[in-house]
Amino acid sequence: MEEVDRILIHSLRQAGTDIDEDVQSVKQFTSELIVEAVVKCLRVIDPALGNGLSHLLPPGMSARFRLGMSLAQACQDVGFKGEIGYQTFLYSNEPEIRSLFMFLVEKLPRESAEASDQPAGKSALLQRAIAAQIKAQLSVPWLPPSCRLPIHCKTQSSGPCHRFHTEPLSLPYSVKVSSRKQPKELQEYWRYYLLPVTAQPSQHSSVPASLLENHISELSAAQEWESEWNSQGLLSRLTPEEYRSRKKARLQKRIEEQLRAAAQPRPDTHGATRSTSDLAELLQSFGGASTGGDVLTKGTRFTHTEKFTFTQEPEKAAQQMAAAASALPSSHQSEEDLKAQQEAELSSVQQQLQQLSVQMDEVGGDIKQLTVSIQQVSDELQQKEVSNAEKKNSVKMKRQTIDLLPDAENNLLKLQSLVEASSKRVVHLASQWEKHRVPLIDEHRRLKELCSNRESESSRKLSEIKDLHDKIRQSAEEAKKKESLHKQLQTEYETLSKDVSRSAYTMRILEIVGNIKKQKEEITKILSDTKELQKEINSLTGKLDRTFAVTDELVFKDAKKDESVRKSYKYLAALHENCTKLIQTIEDTGTILREIRDLEEQIETENGKRTVSNLEKILEDYKAIRQENSALAEKIREG
Structure with a gap:
């Protein structure tokens, strides 16, 4: 148990328990030290559960009992299955405390149990310090500047808050295109003209947000490309460059098809001329001007009529507006008359606009009907052409047959x-x-x-x-x-002290392993000897029973005839009974010896539980509780 106690004490020290160097065993733990060790372990295992418990034992007995019950409940919440109560902490015994500490040490996180006191590298120590600082700052709730106390000034900045605003950044990436060389002009631009990342955004507060967004977009693009390449790229059996170029060409072709479909003239749209011209320019950039130009500029009789109507109507409206403006007197009309005249003109223009829209709708319906009729006529024409071709073929066959009729016999022979x-x-x-x-x-x-x-x-x-x-x-x-x-x-190895001899630890471990092997060999030897003795006892018992049965049968046959043999038979039966009693006595003696050893072990266990000292301590606590109760009763009486 010494090695187990040393490991437990070392782990408890790493968890933050202040244990003196003189303490080398769990037997030496006091109630105050037990409470402190359990609370420190609970704080590491579950901070929300352990932070509400005090690691100091209060002076009052009632408060101690309450703390003991709280600790027992907390240990059960963590998952301890053994028997536990306030007596485990106030009136402790060695086995229960050892089992409790073994459970708590196994529950400790590995990094907390191993890296608390051990020296670590500079980077690990820096990361731990940063994490602790961030955790401490996050635990403090945010307060507006007007409500902050002086204690909050260290953790909460008094500067203004900025909104999350991002701007595009230009970064010189040479890793992105490792297979292809960057142009020399682009490298010169990066080297001499490109501004630093901190100077590219218009506001300095937008730099972190822009960097975060840029990094997230690159990371998501890399992940999407990796997933797409693993799922579809490998199936295409192409190189990554060929796959990218094919995907780019396919995307460009799809965009061009969609633009061509959108560039087709529709009779129910009003601003077709401007949109088709813009789409024509866009199609020229995609290399489709030769095929799309005729489509965009081609017109029909109805489109020309619509264009002529819409161009003539604005001219008439402009002439009417000019005549009205010339007819208006410049100085004799008042503002109210001018407003009334403008409203009348506006209503007339709106009426004209409504009439034009109605006319456009009628023209659009006529165009749709004419388009449908044209489609029907074209279908009928195709059907008639097909039937005409079939009739021509049949007429040709009949004409050839008629030409062969005058010399039918010779023609039949030739055909056969x-x-x-x-x-x-x-x-x-x-x-x-x-x-x-x-x-x-x-x-x-x-x-x-x-x-x-x-x-x-x-x-x-x-x-x-x-x-x-x-x-x-x-x-x-x-x-x-x-x-x-x-x-x-x-780094940890470099920071370790070199005066510690590793061979001593190695020799100690080898000694422990050797002792365990010797104990296993001795246990195995004892078990084998016990099995051999049991086999020998069983064989001798069987041999004895068989010998007695044979002797009894032989002597019993002769005892009927001879008196001396009859006495010998009685002596034999008495000898067998005495031997049986002797064997039973030996077995009872062994059972009693085993019970004595069990009782001695129980006595040692009870002595290890410090029952006498615990009883004395319980009596002292009982007296202290009685004194507290009497003092409270006196206060109540005085009150």
């Missing part, structure tokens, strides 16, 4: 000879085709099977490549973790 010759030729060609078809079918089957094998092989290799990509990614992550761990361990 042609049919026979053509049938023979067909049979000959079929036999030749059959000769060529069989090897071609075999070759086709072989190639098809080879292609299926190659596809299965390629799919298998593709799955292996995906697995290798996953393994490479996992190996890279593990390598990074191991490198960081190696650096941290290297």
